[in-house]
Amino acid sequence: MDAIHALAAQLRRARHILVLTGAGISAESGIATFRDAQSGLWARFRPEDLATPEAFRRDPGLVWRWYAWRREQVAAAQPNAAHRALVELAQRRTTTLVTQNVDDLHQRAGSTGAICLHGSIMRTVCSVTKLEIAAGWLAAQTGEPPRSPHHADGLARPGVVWFGENLPADALERANAAAKDCDAVLAIGTSALVYPAAGLPALAQRHGAWFAEINPQPTPLTPTADLVVAQAAGLALPAVLAAWEDA
Template identity: 55%
Template sequence: MRETVRGWIGEARRIAVLTGAGMSAESGVPTFRDAQTGLWAQFNPQDLATESAFRAHPQRVWDWYAHRREMIADVQPNAGHAALAAFAARHPGRLTLITQNVDGLHQRAGSFDALALHGNIADDQWLDAPRACCQPDTIAAGHPPRCPVCGNLRRPAVVWFGEHLPAEALEAAEQAARTCELMLVVGTSGEVYPAAGLALTAHQCGARVVIVNPEATPLDAVVELCLREPAALCLPLLLA
């Protein structure tokens, strides 16, 4: 089956790749619940990933994300991340990488134009719409940092529960799903929407869809092939 997919990759002029948490887990990135250790074991992670939680307890939420950032800092991209970046470099314009992961491993591997649907945990943004006084060079240190004039807080630049995905990234991802000839769905559960819907869009628009995942997913029934392999093993062989 792998050789069949290699043939499809060779034929496709436009390829989309959707990656999820399983790919990051192969590098050792802690899952959402794995971060609930020590002090944080008493909290439900979903209670720390909402705007209302941040407004009610900004230091608590900020420190939890600082804890998660520390857990990710020493993790390295795996061979699957590297294979995607290398393929895109060899074939400019053919591959659109879409990720649900916030760890930045794709970008660190060289996929600088990856569409990060859920943001990047290493980045910050203003909690409220910035005023003229909210300038990057005047941010006051703290937990969280803030504008020293109006008090506007900095927050992690990730999509929290109840928030919309970034419109520009989602639009570009949907366009890639509609126009690709082949989509690889890698290491994602296929349960989180609207990201999982991109695979259905690609299928409905006539693209071949291939799952790369050691585990079964709800999307398996509508795709052409399922490769039950980890991304770090499978992608280098598919994209060499």
């Protein structure tokens, strides 16, 4: 049995599937990952030097403009075949979708209830209170970034988790609970370098889950996987669904 049919058979037997997605699935829609070279005006900056609280304190305007550019990239991108296949998978089996991505491609594809461990680039929050700032209010403001309506000392900032910040406690708690409950875990397009997200497959395995990885490149998770599909997710996931009835 080839890897695609083996994965289809395992997922078909599953009661609860935990899906963990990383930047690779969005890269297939044209959204650059943090490990890709920057382009245009941003070529001289390292993303790791912009996506930090320290960078925002040092030069909030620079960070605000960089995220505005990234939001434009996200808005121009479209969900791909892998995003759509995960929507269909959730219609066939109970699925918990946990994503490290800050774009909204899963949601635009039709996924509901995604656990966004690293926040959302499409949200804007107060830098002090972390309360969300309405898009309509923002549109009427000036400044890069605008002042926050929630706190006198606050600025508008992207609703993402920066390097050095803690993950949202509720999101992490729900992801860990799903890892402990699932009987199959599927890691898709994640570099497996960023924790605690990268630890979810191991947590699931300790609780008896079967683990498969879909990634054209090997990762630190590859040696621990029960099955590896070394393909792009946009090719592999539709093929898995097509093989479902034959598995």
